[in-house]
Amino acid sequence: MLRITAALAALLVLTSPAAPAQALATEVSITGRTADRYPEGIAWDPARRAFLVGSIATGRISVVGRDGVPHPFGVAPGVSTFGLHVDAPRNRVLVTYADIGAGERSSEATSYQESGVAVYDLRNGRLLRRIDLNTPRLNPASGKHGANDLAIDAVGNAYVSDPAGDAIYKIDRGGRASVLVRDARLRSDSIGVNGIVWDSAGFLLAVRYDTGVLLRITPAGRMSEVAVGKRLVGGDGLAMTRNHRLIAVTNKLGAPGVEEVTVLSSVDGFRSARVRSAEAWPVAAPTTAAVAPDGTYVLSGEIDVLLAGGSSDRFTIRRLV
Numbered sequence: 001m002l003r004i005t006a007a008l009a010a011l012l013v014l015t016s017p018a019a020p021a022q023a024l025a026t027e028v029s030i031t032g033r034t035a036d037r038y039p040e041g042i043a044w045d046p047a048r049r050a051f052l053v054g055s056i057a058t059g060r061i062s063v064v065g066r067d068g069v070p071h072p073f074g075v076a077p078g079v080s081t082f083g084l085h086v087d088a089p090r091n092r093v094l095v096t097y098a099d100i101g102a103g104e105r106s107s108e109a110t111s112y113q114e115s116g117v118a119v120y121d122l123r124n125g126r127l128l129r130r131i132d133l134n135t136p137r138l139n140p141a142s143g144k145h146g147a148n149d150l151a152i153d154a155v156g157n158a159y160v161s162d163p164a165g166d167a168i169y170k171i172d173r174g175g176r177a178s179v180l181v182r183d184a185r186l187r188s189d190s191i192g193v194n195g196i197v198w199d200s201a202g203f204l205l206a207v208r209y210d211t212g213v214l215l216r217i218t219p220a221g222r223m224s225e226v227a228v229g230k231r232l233v234g235g236d237g238l239a240m241t242r243n244h245r246l247i248a249v250t251n252k253l254g255a256p257g258v259e260e261v262t263v264l265s266s267v268d269g270f271r272s273a274r275v276r277s278a279e280a281w282p283v284a285a286p287t288t289a290a291v292a293p294d295g296t297y298v299l300s301g302e303i304d305v306l307l308a309g310g311s312s313d314r315f316t317i318r319r320l321v
Helices: 006-011 303-307
Strands: 029-033 043-047 050-053 061-064 071-072 080-087 091-099 115-121 128-133 150-152 158-161 165-173 177-182 191-201 202-206 215-216 223-225 233-239 245-251 260-265 270-281 286-292 294-298 315-318
Touching: 043 080, 043 286, 050 315, 061 150, 080 128, 091 315, 150 191, 158 191, 177 245, 191 233, 191 245, 202 233, 245 286, 245 294
Parallel strands: 233 286
Antiparallel strands: 029 315, 043 050, 050 061, 061 071, 080 091, 091 115, 115 128, 150 158, 158 165, 165 177, 191 202, 202 215, 215 223, 233 245, 245 260, 260 270, 286 294, 294 315
């Protein structure tokens, strides 16, 4: 478990967004256990000064402080939860939910059919609405679907990736969903477009898990490939740092990727990108990252154990150094 002084632990108040400001600890790794097993997504909550994580097993969301102890946040919106995003200016938490056949409540009716976004009140964890992204209007051809990651722009629009489908969806602040992009370049026989992030310059970046192609997408839905010196095969989560570095987390859970965290930068608005560093990740099965005030933290929820048929309640949140 995390080594932390009793005095510092006493300062952490997970249940109240009004906790007083404090200096962050200098630890680089948080290890914990949770009954809501296999967290895949993570977000930094600046109000609680803690992390939010989801759960493939139960779909519930937890608040995790620097002591590694999870505390409940809201109700489960679906079978499993994946991407999370704290929209602090609008007092919201947005979470994707889906069923990839690995949750406790998975069923034939929901497997690769349940797909949507849940919106919570950041202050109290109350579920405000669920937005279904697998409707005949959005997906007239039916098929497999499952929302995975999401990004939010400056005015509160959300953009959602669906690795099982061939689309990226847009949800406006009123909860109205539409198809931003439906394109053959997103189609995959396995896991397609996955991690997605908003660039403050006014566009989206997304990565295809199976091929490692990095994509640049405008708010109008125009899509182009970013010229990068390497393929980000197994590209799962993306995050953008405050100094405008793109963090790409890759793994080998469902593709012949490398367990690695790559840092990229660009001088032309991510029409091309340069690899600044690539760090072999010391914790197995990293999935995605969250940017906190003291750095970028990467989540490993032991999903490799789940896929191998085993069982684990452990997770690790480790800082990129």
